Amino acid sequence: MLSMSKVSCECGHINPEGTEICESCGKPLQHENKQVLNMRYEGVARRSQTYNKSIVDKIWNFFSSVKVGVWIIVLTLLASSLGTIFPQELFIPPNVDPAAHYAQEYGVAGKVYYTLGFHNLYGSWWYMGLIAALGTSLIIASIDRVVPLYRALKTQRVTRHTGFMKRQRLYGTSQPENVDETMAEAKELLKSKRYNIREENGNLVAEKNRFSRWGPYVNHLGLIIFLLGAMLRFFPGMYVDENVWVRDGETVVLPGTDGEYYLENEEFVLELYDEEDERFVESMARTSDPVVETFQTNAVLYEREQGDTIGVDGELTRIDEHPIEVNDPLTFDNFSVYQVDYKLNEFSDMSFELTNRETDEAVGQIDIDLFDPEDTYELDDGYAVDIHSYFPDFFFTDDGDPSTRSSVPDNPAFIFEMSGPDLEEPEISFVGIQQNMDVNGDNQYGMNFADLDTNHVTALTVRKDLTLPFLIVGGSIFMIGLIQGSYWAHRRIWLQRGEDGSVHLAGHTNKNWQSLKRDFEALSNQTELQVPADQIEEKEKKEEAEKENETSSRNEKE
Amino acid sequence: MAALSETLLLIAFFSYFASTILFAVSLTGKKWRNKEGDMSGNRWGTFGYTVAIIGFLFAMGYFFTRWAAAGHPPVSNMFEYTAFLGITLTLGFIVIYAIYKSNVLGLFTMPIAMLIIAYASIFPREVEPLIPALQSYWLHIHVITTAIGQGILAVSFVAGLVYLIRVIDTSKEQKNKQTFFLEFIMYCLASVLAFVVVSNAFNLAGFESEFNYVNELGEEAEITYNLPPVFGPHEGEVADENQMDALITMPDWVESEDLNTVFWSLASGLVLYGLLRLIFRKRLSYALKPVLKGVSPDKADEVSYRAIAIGFPIFTLGGLIFAMIWAQIAWTRFWGWDPKEVWALITFLFYAAYLHLRLSRGWHGAPSAWLAVIGFAIIMFNLIFVNLVIAGLHSYA
Numbered sequence: 037m038l039s040m041s042k043v044s045c046e047c048g049h050i051n052p053e054g055t056e057i058c059e060s061c062g063k064p065l066q067h068e069n070k071q072v073l074n075m076r077y078e079g080v081a082r083r084s085q086t087y088n089k090s091i092v093d094k095i096w097n098f099f100s101s102v103k104v105g106v107w108i109i110v111l112t113l114l115a116s117s118l119g120t121i122f123p124q125e126l127f128i129p130p131n132v133d134p135a136a137h138y139a140q141e142y143g144v145a146g147k148v149y150y151t152l153g154f155h156n157l158y159g160s161w162w163y164m165g166l167i168a169a170l171g172t173s174l175i176i177a178s179i180d181r182v183v184p185l186y187r188a189l190k191t192q193r194v195t196r197h198t199g200f201m202k203r204q205r206l207y208g209t210s211q212p213e214n215v216d217e218t219m220a221e222a223k224e225l226l227k228s229k230r231y232n233i234r235e236e237n238g239n240l241v242a243e244k245n246r247f248s249r250w251g252p253y254v255n256h257l258g259l260i261i262f263l264l265g266a267m268l269r270f271f272p273g274m275y276v277d278e279n280v281w282v283r284d285g286e287t288v289v290l291p292g293t294d295g296e297y298y299l300e301n302e303e304f305v306l307e308l309y310d311e312e313d314e315r316f317v318e319s320m321a322r323t324s325d326p327v328v329e330t331f332q333t334n335a336v337l338y339e340r341e342q343g344d345t346i347g348v349d350g351e352l353t354r355i356d357e358h359p360i361e362v363n364d365p366l367t368f369d370n371f372s373v374y375q376v377d378y379k380l381n382e383f384s385d386m387s388f389e390l391t392n393r394e395t396d397e398a399v400g401q402i403d404i405d406l407f408d409p410e411d412t413y414e415l416d417d418g419y420a421v422d423i424h425s426y427f428p429d430f431f432f433t434d435d436g437d438p439s440t441r442s443s444v445p446d447n448p449a450f451i452f453e454m455s456g457p458d459l460e461e462p463e464i465s466f467v468g469i470q471q472n473m474d475v476n477g478d479n480q481y482g483m484n485f486a487d488l489d490t491n492h493v494t495a496l497t498v499r500k501d502l503t504l505p506f507l508i509v510g511g512s513i514f515m516i517g518l519i520q521g522s523y524w525a526h527r528r529i530w531l532q533r534g535e536d537g538s539v540h541l542a543g544h545t546n547k548n549w550q551s552l553k554r555d556f557e558a559l560s561n562q563t564e565l566q567v568p569a570d571q572i573e574e575k576e577k578k579e580e581a582e583k584e585n586e587t588s589s590r591n592e593k594e
Numbered sequence: 595m596a597a598l599s600e601t602l603l604l605i606a607f608f609s610y611f612a613s614t615i616l617f618a619v620s621l622t623g624k625k626w627r628n629k630e631g632d633m634s635g636n637r638w639g640t641f642g643y644t645v646a647i648i649g650f651l652f653a654m655g656y657f658f659t660r661w662a663a664a665g666h667p668p669v670s671n672m673f674e675y676t677a678f679l680g681i682t683l684t685l686g687f688i689v690i691y692a693i694y695k696s697n698v699l700g701l702f703t704m705p706i707a708m709l710i711i712a713y714a715s716i717f718p719r720e721v722e723p724l725i726p727a728l729q730s731y732w733l734h735i736h737v738i739t740t741a742i743g744q745g746i747l748a749v750s751f752v753a754g755l756v757y758l759i760r761v762i763d764t765s766k767e768q769k770n771k772q773t774f775f776l777e778f779i780m781y782c783l784a785s786v787l788a789f790v791v792v793s794n795a796f797n798l799a800g801f802e803s804e805f806n807y808v809n810e811l812g813e814e815a816e817i818t819y820n821l822p823p824v825f826g827p828h829e830g831e832v833a834d835e836n837q838m839d840a841l842i843t844m845p846d847w848v849e850s851e852d853l854n855t856v857f858w859s860l861a862s863g864l865v866l867y868g869l870l871r872l873i874f875r876k877r878l879s880y881a882l883k884p885v886l887k888g889v890s891p892d893k894a895d896e897v898s899y900r901a902i903a904i905g906f907p908i909f910t911l912g913g914l915i916f917a918m919i920w921a922q923i924a925w926t927r928f929w930g931w932d933p934k935e936v937w938a939l940i941t942f943l944f945y946a947a948y949l950h951l952r953l954s955r956g957w958h959g960a961p962s963a964w965l966a967v968i969g970f971a972i973i974m975f976n977l978i979f980v981n982l983v984i985a986g987l988h989s990y991a
Contacts (some may be wrong), residue, residue, distance in 0.1 A: 055909075103955065106947050106950050109946055109950070113943040116940050120937065126930075319718070320722070363729060438856060446958050515911060549896065
């Protein structure tokens with residue numbers, strides 16, 4: 037900027053254009069009236085208050101405004117609350133059509149909710165936009181204030197312009213008998229109250245906790261780092277979120293690890309609370325359901341040998357074992373494997389007997405692994421059973437055809453083809469749970485249910501989140517800044533000698549005026565100085581008294 | 595041990611009651627002292643404060659004995675959390691009083707803390723076992739810190755209320771939004787009190803009405819009412835002839851028992867509020883005015899702000915940061931847009947807006963006090979409504 041636009045003060049200090057209060061002596065440079073000075077940001081020149089010409093200026097000014105910032109906060113708040121009216125899409129049962137689900141569960145309101153996209157509100161472009169606006173506002177508003185504020189607080193002189201003193205909220209004059217002695221006493225007292233004292237020409241300024249002024253900017257910086265860290269999730273390789281079901285005894289490749297790690301579920305263990313437990317006897321009597329105390333997967337972690345091609349089972353090296361519990365994941369190489377769910381007694385094996393219906397004699401038994409059934413089971417004496425079709429989770433389609441819902445054997449059913457030396461043609465039989473039908477007329481042989489084996493299945497989540505360190509750093513900085521700005525207040529007390537042997541007192545704090553007043557009270561108790569007047573409180577009291585007078589005179593008239 | 599802990603809570607409750615009376619005396623008894631020329635008022639306020647601290651110590655006794663009995667900190671169901679919130683409100687008061695020595699704050703905080711503890715007592719009080727997700731010390735750190743933060747934030751509501759009653763002209767001639775909503779707060783407080791009394795009375799009398807009904811899925815179900823069933827369930831029939839039958843039967847899509855509870859709380863509140871109006875013959879906020887005559891509005895305003903300045907970082911630490919740490923360990927992700935999480939974020943954003951409005955836009959006095967009231971309403975909404983109505987991962991109670 038041109039030096040022409042600088043504002044020079046009578047004290048000799050050159051201030052940037054737009055300065056309201058001289059950064060050095062405090063002389064009010066604008067608004068020549070008798071109001072209490074607006075001390076916010078020390079009356080410094082802020083870019084946003086000074087320039088408004090180019091488009092950059094306009095954007096800068098928009099986002100640097102606290103008013104705009106508060107509006108963004110409030111809009112984010114309102115938007116966030118909308119998302120809790122009905123459950124978000126990720127909380128509705130899987131495998132249902134969201135459109136139908138919202139309409140069915142919540143009627144017209146649900147339909148509107150779904151149509152407006154509120155079922156996925158927190159991932160919507162406009163919600164992201166609000167968060168982005170919040171981030172922009174944090175950055176611009178902070179820079180707009182912190183730079184000039186820092187300069188002004190560094191530049192401030194001890195001796196202040198009378199106009200500055202008189203227009204402080206706390207201002208008064210005292211006439212001590214011995215000014216030198218009083219000033220010395222005051223200095224000692226303020227020192228003992230942990231003020232930093234600076235002196236110039238017999239005047240002094242006592243200041244404490246200036247660092248708390250940086251609190252807001254520190255916490256904003258923390259928030260910016262946090263938001264940027266959260267954005268990193270969208271970069272490939274930063275974030276993995278996979279689910280895997282592992283049956284007892286099974287070893288599976290961990291999804292999301294590029295086939296590098298395998299996990300074996302040695303055993304899934306579930307423990308219930310003892311219903312006789314003295315502590316909980318009363319509450320457990322209220323519900324008949326047992327309460328789960330713990331569930332865990334005794335897991336073994338394997339790493340695939342380097343050099344093996346993906347998809348080919350290479351040598352697995354056992355690298356760790358860990359009982360995975362809720363709240364106690366297995367952690368390795370930036371990955372964590374969490375216990376999230378389980379299913380007890382899932383069908384694993386089924387056995388059937390090939391039986392001659394006339395004699396009721398069993399020819400032989402076949403054992404079917406429900407996850408990996410064979411095509412043909414050979415029996416003695418030339419008998420065999422072929423599996424023509426297998427439906428792990430059987431149901432009839434609307435057209436009446438047999439089908440399966442998934443590959444999980446929740447309701448297994450088979451179409452068997454039985455053949456033997458005494459059968460010209462193979463006989464076909466449909467067998468499911470509590471169902472046994474001959475497909476083509478009467479069969480000579482039947483498949484009789486013999487045995488069922490079950491297995492526990494554990495559900496694990498594989499998680500990698502490389503954004504966490506950024507979030508931890510951002511969160512920590514935010515918290516430090518928040519505490520810094522909240523638990524200390526920046527206080528200044530000016531004591532200045534008047535020409536007539538008087539002492540001018542003025543005080544300013546960015547918050548908690550009652551506490552600053554108490555410091556002045558201590559000052560007046562120990563020295564000849566008198567507590568300065570609170571110009572704002574006096575004004576308010578006067579207004580209240582006027583109002584009361586009006587009311588009482590009105591009442592008297594009535 | 596569990597019985598001992600209940601006794602300790604009861605003693606704490608009555609200490610808070612005694613403290614209320616002492617604070618009331620400290621405010622009304624001031625005039626006699628002034629005639630003697632005693633500028634510093636009287637010592638009743640100090641007594642009230644001492645008794646409040648004693649009450650808090652007994653409440654801590656309750657907390658730790660129940661912890662010992664259950665094997666986990668008692669903050670894991672509605673009774674435990676709500677009672678603890680009442681206790682942390684008194685903790686917040688103890689901290690703020692140490693700075694500002696405000697007797698009027700004690701007069702208002704103690705009854706509200708009692709009200710919250712009494713409200714907690716209508717939920718089942720048995721010690722419950724913890725499900726696996728809750729068995730983590732991070733959970734307890736998260737919940738306890740959050741409760742302390744909310745307790746201190748609640749002090750700002752009390753101070754805001756004091757400010758509003760002191761400043762707003764609530765005489766009969768005045769009819770505006772401020773007088774209406776201030777009276778509405780009075781009604782809400784009366785309503786909580788009346789509901790607690792009514793629920794406990796029917797509970798003590800052992801009132802029960804068991805219904806066989808048809809639920810919204812068309813299945814037969816059973817439900818037990820602990821309050822007289824004004825609104826009965828769909829096609830409900832009392833199981834026992836001696837029990838009270840419903841006055842009105844609701845269609846199947848209405849949660850009839852919840853509706854019944856809401857009805858009782860609103861109706862009993864109306865009765866109590868109406869009675870109080872009959873006794874005082876003026877608005878309740880106006881009836882309280884003489885007590886607040888000597889209170890400095892500026893000080894009440896600053897106390898309200900100061901409580902937020904102290905409570906907000908603690909709430910953020912407990913309700914967001916510790917919550918994220920625990921969520922990362924227990925639920926595999928630090929944030930999952932669960933309704934309770936969202937409402938914690940909303941609380942955070944609300945107080946953040948408050949601080950910006952106050953510190954940068956100069957919202958002091960009445961606007962600031964109203965915001966403190968709304969903030970407390972959000973906290974209570976998150977505690978009661980989100981837990982009981984919007985089901986999510988947090989609804990354990």
